[in-house]
Amino acid sequence: MxxxxxxxxxxxxxxxxxxxxxxxxxxxxxxxxxxxxxxxxxxxxxxxxxxxxxxxxxxxxxxxxxxxxxxxxxxxxxxxxxxxxxxxxxxxxxxxxxxxxxxxxxxxxxxxxxxxxxxxxxxxxxxxxxxxxxxxxWLLDLPLLDLTFEEWSELQFANLSGIRSECAQPWLEVLDSFDGMAEANEKVIAEISQAFTEYLFACKDRGLHWVQPGRFVLPGELAGAPVLQFFPCKPSTDKPEKGSGYAMLKRRYEEYQTKVVKQFYKEHFAxxxxxxxxxxxxxxxxxxxxxxxxxxxxxxxxxxxxxxxxxxxxxxxxxxxxxxxxxxxxxxxx
Ligand SMILES: Nc1nc2c(ncn2[C@@H]2O[C@H](COP(=O)(O)OP(=O)(O)OP(=O)(O)O)[C@@H](O)[C@H]2O)c(=O)[nH]1
Ligand SMILES: [Mg+2]
Structure with a gap:
């Protein structure tokens, strides 16, 4: 009341x-x-x-x-x-x-x-x-609403040039050992997400501002939440298994779109x-x-x-x- x-x-x-x-x-x-x-x-x-x-x-x-x-x-x-x-x-x-x-x-x-x-x-x-x-x-995340996980991943890899490419090396190294088709392992995903987040911070330290997802560098109350633990990834087959690491990344990305990005626009921006x-x-x-x-x-x-x-x-x-x-x-x- x-x-x-x-x-x-x-x-x-x-x-x-x-x-x-x-x-x-x-x-x-x-x-x-x-x-x-x-x-x-x-x-x-x-x-x-x-x-x-x-x-x-x-x-x-x-x-x-x-x-x-x-x-x-x-x-x-x-x-x-x-x-x-x-x-x-x-x-x-x-x-x-x-x-x-x-x-x-x-x-x-x-x-x-x-x-x-x-x-x-x-x-x-x-x-x-x-x-x-x-x-x-947080407003940098708006375009994510129109991109599937596959499209967003592709865009992130396509942008790896110049300073970005230099900053991304440690993350790309750990990503190399990730098998997205294997059974999902939350710990491994958390570690690679951390490396991806550090890459985004490194971009900011070098003066770059276009970082996606924006909440990874400014998580607010969501710091440490699994919804902020995913990273761009290319599938090695057309249909990744349901319980695979790739499927988990995709699910978290979609959760981020709905529960974080849309929610911000509805609860605050509007x-x-x-x-x-x-x-x-x-x-x-x-x-x-x-x-x-x-x-x-x-x-x-x-x-x-x-x-x-x-x-x-x-x-x-x-x-x-x-x-x-x-x-x-x-x-x-x-
Ligand atoms: N000379 C001058 N510098 C300013 C002024 N406002 C901000 N600054 C500089 O800009 C810095 C950032 O200012 P903040 O107000 O903390 O900026 P912010 O956008 O709230 O930063 P975050 O909270 O980190 O996102 C300050 O530490 C100052 O160095 C101003 O009016 N004059
Ligand atoms: Mg401030």
């Missing part, structure tokens, strides 16, 4: 347009946490500091103040605003710790409405703002009203042209998630059970 009550209250706020969910994303180290900390800090001190001249209601003197309020979604970790502020204020100052999962913070912003029904109904209104921090790497995508261009530029072009490719993949109209994948994804997940086109700022 509590949950239903909360959902009805959220819906009411939304229908009066007094609740907005703003997601901030971007690839690792793009500046998401620093940006959110700064945004929240500016809003919280808006009544005593005049630091937001571009915000219309602040400029017009209609912004009364903002405060933090408990978030309604209790299943999502709280954005560590206090920790980030403490780090920025420490001596010597430090940047906030890297974050690995989704988190959110809710602010209640009180203001004087300029026009419309709200102004007639009351002198002040409250806008609830949820700000959500989540890794852009609830955002606005999305801000941050991009750090300087690091890839300094890492060389391969890293820069790789980031370009990664961003192109990420942007596909925002093109609902043109994306068959997303239309199909949200069409099923669409009464629950109403599809709103979020405004996007990069």
């Amino acid at each position: 509590n949950r239903i009550g909360q959902e009805v209250s959220d819906l009411l706020h939304r229908s009066l347009d007094s609740h907005v969910r703003i997601a901030v994303t971007g690839l690792s180290r793009a500046g998401k946490t620093a940006f959110i900390t700064s945004l929240v800090n500016q809003l919280l001190h808006t009544s005593t500091h005049d630091n937001l001249p571009l915000l219309e209601c602040a400029r017009d003197g209609r912004l009364i103040g903002a405060k933090r309020v408990p978030q309604s979604n209790l299943m999502v970790p709280r954005f560590a605003y206090d920790d980030a502020m403490a780090q920025l204020h420490s001596a010597p100052p430090e940047w906030p710790q890297p974050t690995r999962d989704v988190s959110e913070i809710r602010l209640a912003v009180k203001y004087k409405p300029a026009k419309g029904a709200k102004r007639l109904l009351s002198k002040t209104s409250t806008l609830f703002i949820d700000v959500i921090d989540y890794p852009g790497e 609830t955002f009203d606005r999305q801000i995508v941050l991009v750090d261009c300087l690091q890839p530029l300094m890492a060389g042209d391969e890293a820069f072009n790789d980031m370009k490719q990664a961003l192109q993949q990420i942007m596909k998630s925002f093109r609902y109209g043109q994306s068959n994948l997303l239309r199909r994804l949200f069409a099923r059970g669409s009464t629950k997940y109403c599809l709103r086109q979020p405004k996007l700022t990069t």
Whole structure:
């Protein structure tokens, strides 16, 4: 009943347009946490500091103040605003710790409405703002929904050139000894998956950003779960046996598509009203042209998630059970 009550209250706020969910994303180290900390800090001190001249209601003197309020979604970790502020204020100052999962913070912003029904109904209104921090790497998984395990494996092997090929050597060596047609051995699969994950981390260390599956490098709450233990593999026969290692990899890949990728789009992505995508261009530029072009490719993949109209994948994804997940086109700022 509590949950239903909360959902009805959220819906009411939304229908009066007094609740907005703003997601901030971007690839690792793009500046998401620093940006959110700064945004929240500016809003919280808006009544005593005049630091937001571009915000219309602040400029017009209609912004009364903002405060933090408990978030309604209790299943999502709280954005560590206090920790980030403490780090920025420490001596010597430090940047906030890297974050690995989704988190959110809710602010209640009180203001004087300029026009419309709200102004007639009351002198002040409250806008609830949820700000959500989540890794852009998770958006790199969208194309996986359209690829079978065989197609995805082929794509991964086809991309092994340059830096990727160098980073992949230790993984390819252990993969060499893997017989996908033999009976499935969870321990062996876990070890080779680990080598594959280390390959993806090595790519990131060398400045590459297009890593799939994105959750392997940013697992969040799924760290260590078997659904993150698979790797690209070529079958040696057309019909691998049911209990074979290959069949297990394929099953886990399909589980990843349904339980991880689709679930993220339905539980989180579909609830955002606005999305801000941050991009750090300087690091890839300094890492060389391969890293820069790789980031370009990664961003192109990420942007596909925002093109609902043109994306068959997303239309199909949200069409099923669409009464629950109403599809709103979020405004996007990069
Ligand atoms: N000069 C400058 N550097 C910044 C700014 N924001 C972030 N940085 C740098 O970028 C790094 C990453 O910032 P974060 O806010 O932690 O980035 P993030 O996207 O949350 O990173 P992850 O949590 O690892 O994904 C920081 O440690 C700083 O070195 C900024 O406004 N100015
Ligand atoms: Mg962060």
